[in-house]
Amino acid sequence: MNRDELADFLRIRRAHVTPAEVGLPGGDRRRTPGLRRQEVAQLAGMSIDYYIRLEQGRGPHPSRQVLNALARALMLSQDERAHLFHLAGQAVESPRIREDVPxxxxxxxxxxxxxxxxxxxxxxxxxxxxxxxxxxxxxxxxxxxxxxxxxxxxxxxxxxxxxxxxxxxxxxxxxxxxxxxxxxxxxxxxxxxxxxxxxxxxxxxxxxxxxxxxxxxxxxxxxxxxxxxxxxxxxxxxxxxxxxxxxxxxxxxxxxxxxxxxxxxxxxxxxxxxxx
CATH class of the missing domain: 3.30.450.180 (Beta-Lactamase)
Known part of the structure; x- marks a missing residue:
């Protein structure tokens, strides 16, 4: 699990999702460019403390269920979702880059x-x-x-x-x-x-x-x-x-x-x- 990369990815993707895209009111006084941490946690059905620890690179190893919930909350594409699972160490296998060509x-x-x-x-x-x-x-x-x-x-x-x-x-x-x-x-x-x-x-x-x-x-x-x-x-x-x-x-x-x-x-x- 790459905690720093996972934390960076979550922060950046959160900043790219607007409240309107997930059915939340925007408001004029928002200082956050995208969703707030609390809003992501709410959409993903987890505690705000758990999500904050993930964004700070000190959270526990997230389960596949948690990752699926985060992918839905952050509206990740198929490629982004696969990337999230790889960063969290939840890939089906650990492939390697080989030097040969069949x-x-x-x-x-x-x-x-x-x-x-x-x-x-x-x-x-x-x-x-x-x-x-x-x-x-x-x-x-x-x-x-x-x-x-x-x-x-x-x-x-x-x-x-x-x-x-x-x-x-x-x-x-x-x-x-x-x-x-x-x-x-x-x-x-x-x-x-x-x-x-x-x-x-x-x-x-x-x-x-x-x-x-x-x-x-x-x-x-x-x-x-x-x-x-x-x-x-x-x-x-x-x-x-x-x-x-x-x-x-x-x-x-x-x-x-x-x-x-x-x-x-x-x-x-x-x-x-x-x-x-």
Whole structure:
């Protein structure tokens, strides 16, 4: 059980729920941006003293019944609820991030000749990729395993301030941090993941600001724009698919609307890979 993280998560989520959302009167003299502690305790059916101790990181180990009640009171999403259970040490199992990629997944990548695809682990390290992903993302095979990390690329970029001026790129960065937060809840003992977060907190004010929000959301489908030096801008649909029996891995596919200029750009890029 991670008491400090649990306490931080409860405080931040409480501040994001308005009285009106849970059927309580607001009033003009409220000094709390969201719900009061007493209101959360009331909605969850527990004593105010018990809830205060949870928010102060000194409470007892909450049961699954208590966590379910808190999830309802704080109107948590499915991803946030799962994160709450992980922080409280109530996950069904304690998974770990592995370093290998199943051979069947490597075979699948090799057959996907017209779609850029790669395998991403919970730390945002790219573990495997096909030739088209290599061409689109600028030479994945030319960097070391330690630096082939998507979230580090985003927040350590010299153009990070300009990056956040773009709505789509800013949304991608925010979603990535929320997803990494979820990973920290699932893999609290992973030292490499802890080191990555510590590094980014120390080096990137943008990352630190997003991390402080304690937003939690598993990444799924998202649109993004990729600029390639030869074929130009490509608007892609970034589809993130879970790998069966491997919660620490996801298959990421970049597709485009059929018949669109971006679709043609991906085809042109494939021809470049075939001719090189």
């Amino acid at each position: 051979e069947s997944l490597l075979h699948l990548l090799s057959f996907m000749e017209e779609v850029p695809a790669y395998v991403l682990d919970a730390r945002y390290d790219i573990r495997a990729w096909n030739p088209l992903a290599n061409a689109l993302m600028g030479g994945l095979d030319s960097v070391t395993d330690e630096t082939r990390n998507v979230i580090r690329w985003v927040f350590m970029s010299p153009d990070i301030t300009k990056h956040f001026e773009d709505e789509e790129k800013s949304r991608f960065a925010r979603a990535s941090v929320a997803d990494l937060r979820a990973a920290m809840g699932r893999y609290p003992d992973d030292r490499k993941l802890q080191a990555l977060v510590t590094e980014l907190l120390g080096l990137s004010p943008h990352f630190a600001e997003l991390w402080s929000r304690h937003e939690v959301e598993i990444r799924r489908q998202q649109r993004k724009r990729v600029t390639h030096p030869v074929v130009g801008e490509i608007d892609v649909i970034c589809q993130v698919m879970a790998v069966p029996d491997r919660d620490d891995l996801r298959l990421v596919l970049y597709t485009a609307e059929p018949g669109s200029p971006s679709h043609q750009a991906l085809r042109d890029l494939r021809q470049l890979t075939l001719s090189s």
